Amino acid sequence: MTRLDISSWPPIRLGDVFEFEGIKQARTQLAIPDDENGIPYVIQSIRNNMVVRRVSRQWLIDHDEPPVPGNAIALGVTLPAVSYQRDEFGASQVITARNPRMNEYSGIFIAAVLGRYVTRFTYDDKPGISKYENLVIHLPALEDGTPDWHLMGAFMRKIFDSTTAKLYALKGISTSHTAVDVTAWKAFKLDELFDIKKGTRLTRANMKIGDIPFIGAANINNGITSYIANNEHLHPSGTLTVAYNGNGGTGKTFYQNESFWASDDVHILYPRFVMTRNIALFIATAIERVGRDKYGFADKWKLEYMRNDEIKLPVSADGTVDWAYMDNYMGHIIQGALTDIKALNDIL
Known part of the structure; x- marks a missing residue:
């Protein structure tokens, strides 16, 4: 086109x-x-x-x-x-x-x-x-x-x-995925896994244009709503951001791979463990499901609630979190997505 x-x-x-x-x-x-x-x-x-x-x-x-x-x-x-x-x-x-x-x-x-x-x-x-x-x-x-x-x-x-013509070609792309057995997974409080902090308010009038991601209660673009130069309240890369407020966005969770400013509509989760990108993406899905099912615009996911809420994760034989499984599983999912993207590029 x-x-x-x-x-x-x-x-x-x-x-x-x-x-x-x-x-x-x-x-x-x-x-x-x-x-x-x-x-x-x-x-x-x-x-x-x-x-x-x-x-x-x-x-x-x-x-x-x-x-x-x-x-x-x-x-x-x-x-x-x-x-x-x-x-x-x-x-x-x-x-x-x-x-x-x-x-x-x-x-x-x-x-x-x-x-x-x-x-x-x-x-x-x-x-x-x-x-x-x-x-x-x-x-x-x-x-x-x-x-x-x-x-x-x-x-x-x-x-x-x-687009209509290309949709017919998409039928050739595999959409089959094996369901994950979660019956043996164990519940963990978010406060056990993360040090959870609240974001900092920054009004549009006080924003300075720059290249630092500003994370808001958004469903898309990794939560980024602006790029700013303000640097007084930055959070490090390797953390998760969770929208606790917003119409339709409550619970939306993103992995941040560079330092950022989080708005006061967002909580920041600092891992108490070694969190790879793959593990972060795996856990983000579990966190998002809890936020979506329990909270909304009228019932915000406040800090005290989030610390006590639980997510279910795979565990090893000794009952501890199976980090290796999550890392490998998400790596497999990402590789499959890359394969599908290549197929899409061949079609488009």
């Missing part, structure tokens, strides 16, 4: 292109019944195209929470979330952006571009209709300076057609 030349894309103010509308937070969100044949329910989340589940359309109508028409870009109110919604949907606490010239393909194109811009927003610097209206982004445009809807739609359509 030929890459787009973006050097000539002009700056465009979103408020000159889109009509924005705020969708209030639904007071009855938890009461809305699931319906596998219903409509998508959209919240401000960076997961699953912002769709949390499918709900009853009729229930929304009966309870004065009318469905939102499709062909809209959905944006977060307090989180840097963005997606294109083709079909009618229910929603809570999101902002929609519309233009009658936008179709499915151009909408997905613009949502992808917007994804690079909305990361500047944080919980301390929340987005909103006014900020979105005044946000300036770069898009392909016609000579009169208006967006080139045809180019955006045609380009994304080619991407979809190309």
Whole structure:
């Protein structure tokens, strides 16, 4: 696929292109019944195209929470979330952006571009209709300076057609994995394994641009939300970071291979043992499962809770943690992933 030349894309103010509308937070969100044949329910989340589940359309109508028409870009109110919604949907606490010239393909194109811009927003610097209206982004445009809807739609359509063809080729890649028997694994308190520390607050206004990773309560990019020059409260490489707060990110665990600053939404786990990268990745999965299953935005994984929570790990015959097994097992998983990536490169 030929890459787009973006050097000539002009700056465009979103408020000159889109009509924005705020969708209030639904007071009855938890009461809305699931319906596998219903409509998508959209919240401000960076997961699953912002769709949390499918709900009853009729229930929304009966309870004065009318469905939102499709062909809209959905944006977060307090989180840097963005997606294109083709079909009618229910929603809570999101902002929609519309233009009658936008179709499915151009909408997905613009949502992808917007994804690079909305990361500047944080919980301390929340987005909103006014900020979105005044946000300036770069898009392909016609000579009169208006967006080139045809180019955006045609380009994304080619991407979809190309991807569909490649998906058929992916069937040749092995997806079989042997299940791990965990019946003999033993539970260990996190405080036995790690010295757990709390991150340090750093507001966006006080950040200095640099090359030090700033770890926040993010689901992606190894938790990195910015790069800073501030160095007063750095943590060393060879540690784990765990988001204890965040909408949908609670428990997200990453291995950090260079020194970093962790926000106050993050706990840092200093190992009390020799932790290789492979062991760290193995344990991160176990920690993440506990955080995901027990905690959330309304029930934060506080420091005192985390220290007493347990994870199950493989053990040797004497009942001690089998570090060698974890190191070898994760090494095997990584090697298998590299093999699949090579196969993907051959296809792509």
